[in-house]
Amino acid sequence: MAENKGHSTQDGGLPAAESFRVGVRVPPFNPEKPGLWFHQMEAQFVLANIKSDETKFFYVIGHLDPQYADDVEDIIAHPPATDKYTKLKSELIKRLSASREKKVMQLLRHEELGDRKPSQFYRHLLNLAGPGVPEEFLRTIWTSRLPASTQAIVASQSKRDLAELAELADRIHDVVGIQVRQQIGVQL
Template sequence: MSEELLARLSALEAENANLRASQVQPNATSICRVAIKLPPFWPDRANVWFAQAEAQFLLAGITTDETKYSHILSKIDHQIAGEIEDIVANPPAQDKYKNLKNTLVKRFSSSEEQRLRKLLSEEELGDRKPSQFLRHLKSLAGPTFTDDNILRQLWLRRLPQHVQGILAAQADLGLERIADIAD
């Protein structure tokens, strides 16, 4: 019985060696299809959407400009495509992806003035938790708005009166901690 097993093992090793020899060599050029899953483009959060897309590219090992450009273009609906028709109809010879990304971000991101207007007057708590609302306000404020005291006041004013009363006594705590209490 052991001779039979040894013979079978030897045959399997020979078959395995043949398979390895017939495979594509590591230095040889090959084309593999890589599937990635991108959500539809988010015009109101283009930077966040591109961060997700680039994470997908990294995971899939996609590095070529043309492939990135094609994946992004495939997720653009007809209305968005109409807004960037100049880029779609006549893409640059080089840096297609970078050009497409910059154009989409520039054309669809809110201006700083629009974000600040929403921050100062338009945004309401709605059905969000207070900590979610605070993160949203911080997102609207962007990196240029660094005064936590003003943000704290804007946030507190939009919370229900009974919550404002409770949080008023917590002035010495940080904003994130107060948001946790508010939740």
């Protein structure tokens, strides 16, 4: 190793710290949220100092499960001359993402509070709805899926924005939960 002004260097004369490369840790692919998976991959590429579009392309196709690779087989078999990774990313997201209409229908039909806190449920609906869905529409769906005791209080707070209402609903949810647990304890 050569010395350069007191800093150790490697073969190309770069300081050793600059030439060190971190391995890419590929997260499990999530077909429900391919955009999120690509954000995770891009964070790994930054950590590993991978900037080449072609290297990113080959990392992704090398780690895609066969069933999802089938969805972009045309791009894998015949990649564009430039922007291979960008094309693969955009097409995989487009082909696997549910249509906007399907997401709105899911909001209307299937989504329930379940064991989530109201704020978690709100963020889930917000994510599912995506941009462009009117806040009043989201407010109506979210409020209608809350327990009746919470709905009454939330409905009286029409001037607050949804994020504030979600925090209020969490506090109500916590208090009601404590009361229910206390009642169950008394009955036992």
